[in-house]
Amino acid sequence: MLLGMSSILSLRNIKKTYRDSEVPVEVLHNVDIDLEKGRITAIVGPSGAGKSTLLHIMGLLDKPDNGEIIYKDYPIMKMDDDGLSEIRNREFGFVFQFHHLLPEFNAIENVMLPLLIQGISRNIAAERGRELLNELGVVSRERHKPAQLSGGERQRVAIARALITEPSIVFADEPTGNLDRKTSQNVMEILINILNEKNISFAIVTHNRLIEKYADKTVYLIDGKVENQYDISIDNET
Numbered sequence: 001m002l003l004g005m006s007s008i009l010s011l012r013n014i015k016k017t018y019r020d021s022e023v024p025v026e027v028l029h030n031v032d033i034d035l036e037k038g039r040i041t042a043i044v045g046p047s048g049a050g051k052s053t054l055l056h057i058m059g060l061l062d063k064p065d066n067g068e069i070i071y072k073d074y075p076i077m078k079m080d081d082d083g084l085s086e087i088r089n090r091e092f093g094f095v096f097q098f099h100h101l102l103p104e105f106n107a108i109e110n111v112m113l114p115l116l117i118q119g120i121s122r123n124i125a126a127e128r129g130r131e132l133l134n135e136l137g138v139v140s141r142e143r144h145k146p147a148q149l150s151g152g153e154r155q156r157v158a159i160a161r162a163l164i165t166e167p168s169i170v171f172a173d174e175p176t177g178n179l180d181r182k183t184s185q186n187v188m189e190i191l192i193n194i195l196n197e198k199n200i201s202f203a204i205v206t207h208n209r210l211i212e213k214y215a216d217k218t219v220y221l222i223d224g225k226v227e228n229q230y231d232i233s234i235d236n237e238t
């Protein structure tokens, strides 16, 4: 074992079959995966391999048919839906390929929303939101609505919204998938700096091989199976 490595989220023996289509689709076959505290795990693999499905299960947005999920040493498969949403809303942050910002609200309002839902005052929410927009370099656009922002600006606002609750894990599915290479790299670098600084764990699904250079661990998912887990920190020690 590596010094200082501890798993914040562990999935064991995860199976998932979609049954809503005419023919059931077996997507995940006995997947094991660990997210280390404060580390970056990249999940890569071909289209249709089950990466988004796995990320949704890790983020408690979807349930597996089988398997164990341990969060902070606590087996959470036995929890009810309220308990699961509580963990999801308070401890997890999400960034998707398409930002899912609310079109009728401006940038700062979108970022504040998760805190307002938690009952935190507008003043505190606005202050924290502004701080994050500033760190992400988009505070000058705080009054702009999503349609008045560039793609990269929108993703940075979506990242601020994911970070405002001070999550312990951020899950991202192709967060820069619709951005050009340079903007994508810029957004990723800002995000990774903030995550490192705040010691937030990060699970990112990506097709972008560039992301692997930032990752502490890369998990290759092929046909719903983990083919290989390549741990860069282990490699560096040997």
Ligand SMILES: Nc1ncnc2c1ncn2[C@@H]1O[C@H](COP(=O)(O)OP(=O)(O)OP(=O)(O)O)[C@@H](O)[C@H]1O
Pocket: 018, 019, 020, 021, 025, 027, 045, 046, 047, 048, 049, 050, 051, 052, 053, 054
């Ligand atoms: N709701 C659903 N019902 C039935 N099948 C589904 C459903 N969602 C996904 N699938 C199937 O499950 C498989 C895995 O999908 P998933 O979205 O996890 O792949 P992915 O690795 O994220 O692919 P991509 O890189 O293209 O995003 C695919 O074959 C897909 O067609």
Ligand SMILES: [Mg+2]
Pocket: 051, 052, 053, 173
């Ligand atoms: Mg996907």
